[in-house]
Amino acid sequence: MIDTRLLPATPEGVAEAARILAGGGLVALPTETVYGLAGDARNDRAVARIFEAKGRPQFNPLIVHVPDLEAACRYARFDAEALRLAETFWPGPLTLVLPLEGEPVSPLVSAGLPTVAIRVPAHPLAQRLMRAFGGPLAAPSANPSGRVSPTRPEHVLEGLAGRIEAVLDGGACEVGVESTIVAPGDPPLLLRPGGLPVEALEDCIGQPLITGGSSERPSAPGQLSSHYAPDAPVRLGATEAAPDETWIGFGRTGGPLNLSPGGDLVEAAANLFHLLRQADRLGRPIAVAPVPERGLGRAINDRLRRAASPRP
Ligand code: TXA
Ligand code: MG
Structure with a gap:
């Protein structure tokens, strides 16, 4: 058992969280959608520990979090449509699934796929931590696998206390549901509805999003049909x-x-x-x-x- 610390939203709290991440540790960080369980996306051991802490049944690919579009371009290839989406909606609750290209991330992050899911969260504390840490953060929602996503620090502690090094206390999340996941392309695919309304995306792209994956295009593995489950029916x-x-x-x-x-x-x-x-x-x-x-x-x-x- 690890002694899980609740770190305050102060410069010292952020610096300590960045230090833990740099040492390969895990920190739950607030984003505008839900709390994420963050580890260094380049560190195989840190990423493996994310799966272990969540008790994930399979190695589903994880979302990589970066502070801005420039940082995102180090890990993924952006075509014109992806650039337009990123410039319009980042920072914010949109995740783009794009071809992996450039600096490596742990293969566990993409679960061996040739693509990577990447997002720029808007939460000021997430922004401060990502800049202090200075690298890409893999971060699924900070809950045990299959359980309801956490939107407050106490939710994270309920599920993961003793399994992670720290929770950075950002209070309640503003949006409350996870990011919308899109794979740009022809046609653009909606892999998960989320905190950015589909209508806003369709206005930007100028064509309807197709729901789900197809044989040649990625789906969102890990979209188990029973998920976000409370104990009660x-x-x-x-x-x-x-x-x-x-x-x-x-x-x-x-x-x-x-x-x-x-x-x-x-x-x-x-x-x-x-x-x-x-x-x-x-x-x-x-x-x-x-x-x-x-x-x-x-x-x-x-x-x-x-x-x-x-x-x-
Ligand atoms: O709002 C959010 O997106 C939160 C916060 C913490 O940022 N994160 C989150 O991560 O919801 P997670 O791991 O719970 O959900 C990641 C989803 C999974 O359904 C996974 O299948 C999909 O993203 N995904 C990740 N990489 C993918 C890829 N290369 N291709 C298709 N789907 C991918
Ligand atoms: Mg989740």
């Missing part, structure tokens, strides 16, 4: 709760647990994983009100379907 699209159920509402549905009483999808995304955890602690089956399938509602419904699907 989850029922979706519920118009009311049965007497033994805990109800998570959306909009004017009443009840103490509500994704967004005002029906705001941005607020609902930010609350999603926190409310699933709160409901799960009550130990009863969970019923969730319908959430509209537009904007961030697509990412919210994707995570909810995974939370509700049969467990492996």
Whole structure:
């Protein structure tokens, strides 16, 4: 067991986190989407420890986090479309899957694929840590495999205390669902809906995104159908709760647990994983009100379907 430290959002806290990373250690860092479990993406041992700490069943490829587009260009090939997406939406909740090119990262990061998933997070503390560390950070969400993603430092500690060196305390994450993953190309593929609405991406690209992978194009391995799972069974699209159920509402549905009483999808995304955890602690089956399938509602419904699907 490691003594997991909670590091403050101070220059000293950031410097200590960078020192741990440079020594091959693991630090959970806040991003605008969810907390990531970061290790040096060039260090095989650090990356392997990420899989071990999460208890991941397979070596799914991980997202590489860098502070800006210039740093991203050291590891991946950007064509004109990828450049336009990066210039429009970075820093922010968009991950691009691009051909690996340039300086090496650990092959464990890309799980042997010829591509790499790369993103520039907007969170100021993530930015400060990446600049202090000065290298690429591999960072999946900082939760044990198959569990709900963490959006607060206490969530990280609940799942990973004793298995990682530190958590950098950035408070609650603003977006609350993971980044949207896109593989630019013809056609551009949506590999995971997420914190950047698909509509904004389609406006930028000028053509519709195709959902999922194909035989010649990458899919997002690790998109297991049961994922983000609370312990309790989850029922979706519920118009009311049965007497033994805990109800998570959306909009004017009443009840103490509500994704967004005002029906705001941005607020609902930010609350999603926190409310699933709160409901799960009550130990009863969970019923969730319908959430509209537009904007961030697509990412919210994707995570909810995974939370509700049969467990492996
Ligand atoms: O918001 C986020 O993206 C968070 C924060 C911490 O940045 N990170 C995150 O990472 O969600 P993770 O490891 O939980 O999800 C990574 C996803 C997986 O579904 C994986 O299959 C996909 O990215 N992925 C990674 N590399 C890929 C590649 N080369 N080709 C296709 N999919 C890839
Ligand atoms: Mg995850």
